[in-house]
Amino acid sequence: GAGVSQSPSNKVTEKGKDVELRCDPISGHTALYWYRQRLGQGLEFLIYFQGNSAPDKSGLPSDRFSAERTGESVSTLTIQRTQQEDSAVYLCASSLVSTGTEAFFGQGTRLTVV
Amino acid sequence: AQSVAQPEDQVNVAEGNPLTVKCTYSVSGNPYLFWYVQYPNRGLQFLLKYITGDNLVKGSYGFEAEFNKSQTSFHLKKPSALVSDSALYFCAVRDLNRDDKIIFGKGTRLHILP
Numbered sequence: 001g002a003g004v005s006q007s008p009s010n011k012v013t014e015k016g017k018d019v020e021l022r023c024d025p026i027s028g029h030t031a032l033y034w035y036r037q038r039l040g041q042g043l044e045f046l047i048y049f050q051g052n053s054a055p056d057k058s059g060l061p062s063d064r065f066s067a068e069r070t071g072e073s074v075s076t077l078t079i080q081r082t083q084q085e086d087s088a089v090y091l092c093a094s095s096l097v098s099t100g101t102e103a104f105f106g107q108g109t110r111l112t113v114v
Numbered sequence: 115a116q117s118v119a120q121p122e123d124q125v126n127v128a129e130g131n132p133l134t135v136k137c138t139y140s141v142s143g144n145p146y147l148f149w150y151v152q153y154p155n156r157g158l159q160f161l162l163k164y165i166t167g168d169n170l171v172k173g174s175y176g177f178e179a180e181f182n183k184s185q186t187s188f189h190l191k192k193p194s195a196l197v198s199d200s201a202l203y204f205c206a207v208r209d210l211n212r213d214d215k216i217i218f219g220k221g222t223r224l225h226i227l228p
Contacts, residue, residue, distance in 0.1 A: 033216065042220035043158075043204060056215060091158070095216065100146040100165045100208065103216050105158040 002026075004106035006092050012112045013082055021077040021109045025094030030072050033093045033103060036061075043091070049075065050097055082113045116141040116209040120219035127195045128227050135190040135222045137205030146208040147188040148216070149179055153201045161203075164188060175199070195226045 005024040013019050025032050034046040045059035049069045060066070064082075069075040079086055089110050093103040117140045127133040139145055149161040162173025169181045179190045190203060205219040 031214065035218070042202075043218045045217065048215050050214060093158075093216075097214050100163075100210060102148050102160045102163055103206075104160070105150075107157045 004092055004094050004104050006090075006106035006109050008109060009107065010110045010112075012114060015084060015113055016081055018078065018080045019082055019111065021079075021090050021092075021111070023075045023077070023092030023094075023106060025073065025075070025092070026104055028072075029094035029096055029104075031095045031097045031103070032069055032075050033095075034067055034075070034077050035091045035093070036088045037091060037108070038088045046077070046090075079111075082111075084113050087111055087113045116145075116207050116215075116217050118205050118207050118217055118219040120203075120205055120222045122222050123220075124223045124225065126225045126227060129197055130194055133192050133195045133199070133224065133226070135203050135205075135224060137188045137190065137219060138186050139188060139205070139207045140186065141207055141209040143209055145186075145188075146210065147179075147181060148206040148208070149173065149177070149188075149190050150204045150206065150218075151175075151201050152204065152221075158204065161190070197226045197228050200224055200226045 007022045030051040032049040036044040047067045048056040064080045067077045089108040091108045093105045095103040119138045147164040150158045152158050162171050164171050164181045172178045177192050202221050204221045208216045
């Protein structure tokens with residue numbers, strides 16, 4: 001596609017429910033990142049996929065968070081048993097690897113846990 | 115591991131004055147450096163990058179940044195600030211000699227005062 005696409009754009013969920021957030025990267029981009037941004041705050045790294053390498057999960061805040069990527073395409077970020085502190089904008093980005101090119105961001109999913 | 119520091123949470127500048135947003139980095143090899151901007155309720159937009167060559171790089175909206183290897187800095191600058199430059203600015207580094215992951219700073223909020 002023309003850019004990184006994220007869905008849904010907004011999600012309101014009840015505390016304790018599971019949610020799935022989707023990211024469609026730019027075609028051909030083998031690197032994919034998930035970040036979390038709380039209101040008025042900076043970017044918090046969550047997870048990094050690079051091609052067929054094992055993902056870097058070092059930023060996932062708890063075992064309630066997981067992410068998968070199908071080959072070099074779609075990625076889903078799953079949050080189980082959501083808590084109010086999970087409320088944030090979840091941003092996905094993709095890039096080429098080993099070229100020094102920049103990452104391209106989607107518009108994000110705004111998650112609100114009530 | 116690579117890291118990025120943005121020492122100022124907020125910078126206030128009068129309209130028409132020059133602005134500087136500071137960034138320092140730490141990588142094991144040659145750094146690839148980036149600046150992004152986030153306007154209110156918008157996604158992250160790429161501004162400029164340093165890969166190699168001239169230490170002064172020019173980007174969108176009249177912004178430029180100077181790579182200083184000895185000081186491990188990549189400060190963002192603009193000769194004359196506009197009120198519309200008010201936004202959240204992120205510095206990022208990519209180390210192709212390691213895992214090629216892009217790491218972001220915490221962000222600096224720039225307020226341009228009319």
